[in-house]
Amino acid sequence: MSETVGPQDFSATALRTADPRIADLIGRETTRRRTTLQLVASESIASPAVRAALGSDLGDKYAEGYPGARYHGGCDVVDEVEELAVERARDLFGADYANVQPISGSVAGHAVYAAFAQPGDPVLALRLMHGGHQTHGSRANISGRWFSPIAYGLRRDDERIDYDHLRETALVHRPGIIVAGSSSYSRHIDWAALRSIADDVEAVLWCDAANLAGLVAGGAAPSPVPYADVVTVSTQKVFWGPRGGAILARAEHAAVLQKAVYPFLQGGPAMNSIAAKAITFAEASTPEFAGYAQDAVDNAQDLSVALAERGFRTVSGGTDTHLALIDVTSSGLTGRAAAAALAEAGIVVDKAVLPFDTASVADGSAIRVGLAVLTAQGFGTEDMTQIGDWIATALHDASARAEVREQIGQRCGS
Numbered sequence: 001m002s003e004t005v006g007p008q009d010f011s012a013t014a015l016r017t018a019d020p021r022i023a024d025l026i027g028r029e030t031t032r033r034r035t036t037l038q039l040v041a042s043e044s045i046a047s048p049a050v051r052a053a054l055g056s057d058l059g060d061k062y063a064e065g066y067p068g069a070r071y072h073g074g075c076d077v078v079d080e081v082e083e084l085a086v087e088r089a090r091d092l093f094g095a096d097y098a099n100v101q102p103i104s105g106s107v108a109g110h111a112v113y114a115a116f117a118q119p120g121d122p123v124l125a126l127r128l129m130h131g132g133h134q135t136h137g138s139r140a141n142i143s144g145r146w147f148s149p150i151a152y153g154l155r156r157d158d159e160r161i162d163y164d165h166l167r168e169t170a171l172v173h174r175p176g177i178i179v180a181g182s183s184s185y186s187r188h189i190d191w192a193a194l195r196s197i198a199d200d201v202e203a204v205l206w207c208d209a210a211n212l213a214g215l216v217a218g219g220a221a222p223s224p225v226p227y228a229d230v231v232t233v234s235t236q237k238v239f240w241g242p243r244g245g246a247i248l249a250r251a252e253h254a255a256v257l258q259k260a261v262y263p264f265l266q267g268g269p270a271m272n273s274i275a276a277k278a279i280t281f282a283e284a285s286t287p288e289f290a291g292y293a294q295d296a297v298d299n300a301q302d303l304s305v306a307l308a309e310r311g312f313r314t315v316s317g318g319t320d321t322h323l324a325l326i327d328v329t330s331s332g333l334t335g336r337a338a339a340a341a342l343a344e345a346g347i348v349v350d351k352a353v354l355p356f357d358t359a360s361v362a363d364g365s366a367i368r369v370g371l372a373v374l375t376a377q378g379f380g381t382e383d384m385t386q387i388g389d390w391i392a393t394a395l396h397d398a399s400a401r402a403e404v405r406e407q408i409g410q411r412c413g414s
Helices: 012-018 019-034 050-055 076-092 106-117 143-146 163-173 191-201 213-219 250-265 271-283 287-309 333-345 372-376 381-396 398-413
Strands: 097-099 121-127 146-153 177-180 202-209 232-234 247-251 323-327 351-353 365-372
Touching: 012 019, 019 177, 019 232, 019 398, 050 271, 076 097, 076 121, 076 213, 097 121, 097 250, 106 143, 106 177, 106 202, 106 247, 106 365, 121 163, 146 163, 177 191, 191 202, 191 323, 213 232, 213 287, 247 250, 287 323, 287 351, 287 365, 287 381, 323 351, 333 351, 333 381, 365 381
Parallel strands: 121 146, 121 177, 177 202, 202 232
Antiparallel strands: 097 247, 232 247, 323 365, 351 365
């Protein structure tokens, strides 16, 4: 960088000049994403406006604290940015309170623990093998090492949440927090039932809506906000936003959540990301986004049907969201092997476990698919039969994977 810093060139040419190695790696990733099918359920595509905000001068500003109460000077502009992001988040979800500083959905969740629990306290959450997230009680995560995780699960007969067992478990253990939300449970959750259970045991009801929030914003899924004490959000996944998090809550929880995010968990927020979140919330309030959110659900449902017709069972018999959990045991492959086989064919998915899986967690017997990226790229329900064919062919015939990859490359480039 020169001694006198003036207007700077943020173009691809400048990147190639400054660091050709990184420029090459970024180019390779762009090519990979544009020539293969992205079916990772926790990914979407950031909008051009979001990308512009992330690369703006706001990324250079340190703004520890909250609007009107910053540690650093020169925060007049970024105060307005954050206030706008908060206002848009509250309006989009109908929430009393919003905090847009968490750097991720997981950090937003850790703030909930910090606000409402002490080390060792019992926390009731969906069993990890039944679709729960690692931040809901995995021993590899702070949630499972600092707190006392208790699990509820799914019924064997229909692979849906067993609300009766959930209530019984809550009444026995009296958790301070009940967690609703998951990484691979694809059905709508009965928010009213969970509110009733939380009230009966005087627990805080926390909805981890990392995978769900974009659908809620687009009107394609029921909102937990009227029922939950606190809702945490990831601003990527189904949204067209940056990697980041946000917290929505009832007004009475505002003070404790503010302190849990800053200064307990974080220092200075990423103001470029907060600006990008403000853009994300504005984009999510449009009819265009609502149509996309519903299309993502429709595509997931149609792909599940197409795969069922080809001998692959969808857990719980279908999906209500943008993602689905697919049993691949009929292919003779584990979930891990199936994901690797599909990658050879240019289809990117996650390996997963079935709710009552007999395979090891490392291997699993399922794959998780998500339709946000393909929907944003313009794939529609008319494409799901073809994608079902590609998946089935790749899983059953190793010799055909190269041909499938070529066909996918042609379709993605068309």
